Amino acid sequence: MLTLTGRSEKNSSFCDRISRRNFLQIGALGGAGLTLPGLLRAEAANSQGGSNKSVIMIYLVGGPPHQDMFDLKPNAPKEVAGPWKPIETTVPGMEICEAFPKLAQMADRLVTIRSLVGSQAGHDAIQVFNGHNPRKPAPSGGWPQFGSAVAKVQGASSSSAPPFVSLCYPCTHGPYNEPGPGFLGAPYSPFRPMGPTKEDMVLNGITIERLGDRKALLKSVDQFRRDVDTSSMMRGIDTFTEQAMGLLTSSKLADALDLSKEDPRIVERYGTGDPTKFMDGNGAPRVPQSLLVARRLIEAGARVVTLNYSKWDWHGGLNAEGRANNSIFLREAEDFPVFDQCVSALVEDLHLRGLDKDCTVIVWGEFGRTPIISKQVGRDHWPRLNCALMAGGGMQTGQVIGASDRLGGEAISRPVTFSEIYSTLYHNLGIDARATTIGDLNGRPQYLLEDDVPPLRELV
Numbered sequence: 407m408l409t410l411t412g413r414s415e416k417n418s419s420f421c422d423r424i425s426r427r428n429f430l431q432i433g434a435l436g437g438a439g440l441t442l443p444g445l446l447r448a449e450a451a452n453s454q455g456g457s458n459k460s461v462i463m464i465y466l467v468g469g470p471p472h473q474d475m476f477d478l479k480p481n482a483p484k485e486v487a488g489p490w491k492p493i494e495t496t497v498p499g500m501e502i503c504e505a506f507p508k509l510a511q512m513a514d515r516l517v518t519i520r521s522l523v524g525s526q527a528g529h530d531a532i533q534v535f536n537g538h539n540p541r542k543p544a545p546s547g548g549w550p551q552f553g554s555a556v557a558k559v560q561g562a563s564s565s566s567a568p569p570f571v572s573l574c575y576p577c578t579h580g581p582y583n584e585p586g587p588g589f590l591g592a593p594y595s596p597f598r599p600m601g602p603t604k605e606d607m608v609l610n611g612i613t614i615e616r617l618g619d620r621k622a623l624l625k626s627v628d629q630f631r632r633d634v635d636t637s638s639m640m641r642g643i644d645t646f647t648e649q650a651m652g653l654l655t656s657s658k659l660a661d662a663l664d665l666s667k668e669d670p671r672i673v674e675r676y677g678t679g680d681p682t683k684f685m686d687g688n689g690a691p692r693v694p695q696s697l698l699v700a701r702r703l704i705e706a707g708a709r710v711v712t713l714n715y716s717k718w719d720w721h722g723g724l725n726a727e728g729r730a731n732n733s734i735f736l737r738e739a740e741d742f743p744v745f746d747q748c749v750s751a752l753v754e755d756l757h758l759r760g761l762d763k764d765c766t767v768i769v770w771g772e773f774g775r776t777p778i779i780s781k782q783v784g785r786d787h788w789p790r791l792n793c794a795l796m797a798g799g800g801m802q803t804g805q806v807i808g809a810s811d812r813l814g815g816e817a818i819s820r821p822v823t824f825s826e827i828y829s830t831l832y833h834n835l836g837i838d839a840r841a842t843t844i845g846d847l848n849g850r851p852q853y854l855l856e857d858d859v860p861p862l863r864e865l866v
Contacts (some may be wrong), residue, residue, distance in 0.1 A: 408777060427617065440860050458563060458833045459764050461799075462752070463712045464697070465574070466771035467582050467689045468719030471785050472793035473775060473814040474501050474738055477520045485775045486813050488785075489735050497804045505742035508750035514804035515753050515762070515797055517865060519810025520780065521817035522792035524824055525773040529787075530581040534772055535590070537711065537828035538856055544863045545846040547589030553710035553829065554587035554594040555854055558844050559837055564707025566658040571703050571715040572596035573696050575681070579688040584712065589846045595714065599663050645830045662706040665695060673698065676751040677744060689717025692741065694748030701755055704765050707833065716741055718771055721784030735784075753797045765798030768827065777813040791817055801836040802866040825857035833861040 471488075473479055478492040478501065492501035495513030502510055502518070509516065530576050532540045535551040550558070553570035562569045577583055587594040661667045677694040684691055694717065700711040720737040749769060756762045774792040775785035791810055797803060808820040832839040832854060840858055843851035 407408070410434055423734065425444065429796060436795055460708065461710050461767060461768065461831055461835065462700045463715040464706065464769040465712065466716065466718045466769065467577065467714050468717050469771045469773045469775065469787060470528060470718045472776040472791065474503060474735070475792050476518045477810055477814050478503060479812065479814050482813055485779050488779060500806050502743065506746040508746045510589050510752055512750060515795040515801050517801060517805055517807060519794040519796065519807045519822050520810055521821050522794050522817065523790070523821045525789040525792045525816050527773065527787065528581065529579065531583060531771060532585040533824055534770060535584050537824045539691040542856065545851070547591050550583065550590040550594060551585050552831065553712055554590050555844060556710050556835060557594050558590055560835065563709055567580045567703065567707035568597040569709040570596045571708045571711045572598050573600055573699060573711060575600055575684070575690045575714060577690055577714070578689055582689070590844065608766070614698045639757060658706050660704040663673065663699060665698065668698065668702070670715035672755065677747050680863045684719065685717030690714035692716040692744060694744055697748045698754045699842065704761065721786060756798050762798045763800040766831060767797040768831065770795060777815040788815070791815060804826055805864060807862065807864050822862065823857065825855045825859045828855055829859050830861040830865055833866055
């Protein structure tokens with residue numbers, strides 16, 4: 407891997423005595439020995455191309471409390487009902503938490519799933535990101551996550567953006583992190599402009615933090631291209647390396663990651679948070695602006711963008727300073743309004759920009775929460791029932807799918823599985839998950855889903 411200009415290399419330049427071999431290492435994406443040209447070659451193999459469909463996946467780290475968000479039980483006993491009251495939405499019969507007034511006003515653009523079943527029991531993001539239960543047998547190398555599989559099947563839709571971008575911050579609790587490309591290997595890892603890979607996205611000292619200086623960025627890129635042309639290094643370099651250079655120096659990709667290029671009113675609409683403050687130390691930061699960056703990446707040509715948002719394993723009883731108070735659920739009072747603002751902004755933005763037919767949004771966590779609120783641990787882990795919020799994708803929105811019992815602990819109608827939701831996501835991208843296979847490390851074809859299920863009939 408060659409870091410073009412790292413923060414410790416203040417006086418280095420792109421092409422000072424750089425070898426052709428090292429030049430071809432430009433754009434390493436975090437996998438051992440992986441180069442950007444190699445990534446593009448991998449994406450081109452078996453590429454379907456041509457589609458503008460996309461998915462934004464928002465992982466609520468640690469497991470959100472479904473009874474306090476989208477499936478309130480106001481008539482249940484106090485130790486079950488919790489502190490929040492339901493409010494009506496624009497969809498008759500659909501009620502959600504009073505802390506979500508903005509989402510309530512656009513409920514006709516949303517789908518709430520109240521009967522998601524089959525969650526695994528531990529704090530592990532793998533099922534959220536690939537639809538497979540980590541406790542079940544997997545092929546050698548492991549199942550690839552959703553974005554990796556999409557990159558394999560469809561490849562890039564644009565030369566200016568990779569097909570799969572991860573905005574997930576690295577969590578110190580390992581299982582909170584994305585599972586990776588599995589048996590597909592490093593070429594199908596996500597492009598990561600966050601975390602360690604951020605150090606690789608450098609153009610002559612212009613880091614992501616300094617991309618707001620458009621003049622300096624353009625000067626850097628122009629000088630790089632002049633140096634390359636003068637040294638004739640582009641001669642003999644294959645098509646994929648040229649495409650890699652275009653991607654690496656693409657103003658479209660850089661602009662997508664640079665919120666200074668966005669209308670300040672829209673940035674304000676989403677809200678901003680501190681990306682250096684990892685909630686509870688091992689969760690993700692609470693950064694609503696990630697949702698805006700995701701929309702911008704989709705517009706730049708990415709097919710799948712994943713992000714992790716905040717930390718939801720506070721059991722209802724702790725606030726950000728660690729003060730316990732189960733009676734008023736301080737952390738929910740902190741997190742819910744910010745969540746309401748940024749998710750509603752994303753859905754609204756997609757509709758205003760005409761992206762709602764092509765871009766699917768899915769918001770979920772690894773499991774739900776216990777019906778009974780414990781004085782010791784608040785709402786504990788509950789894999790028997792989970793929830794999800796969906797929008798866009800040309801789906802039939804403005805509805806609730808499924809129902810839970812009076813305590814919010816079991817699904818009593820229309821149980822929905824992870825495979826059904828993933829079948830829907832693939833369908834919205836134009837992929838038939840029931841007929842599409844990808845080869846594992848032994849060359850055996852593997853279907854994208856472990857269950858042969860159609861997309862959710864209520865939505866497509």
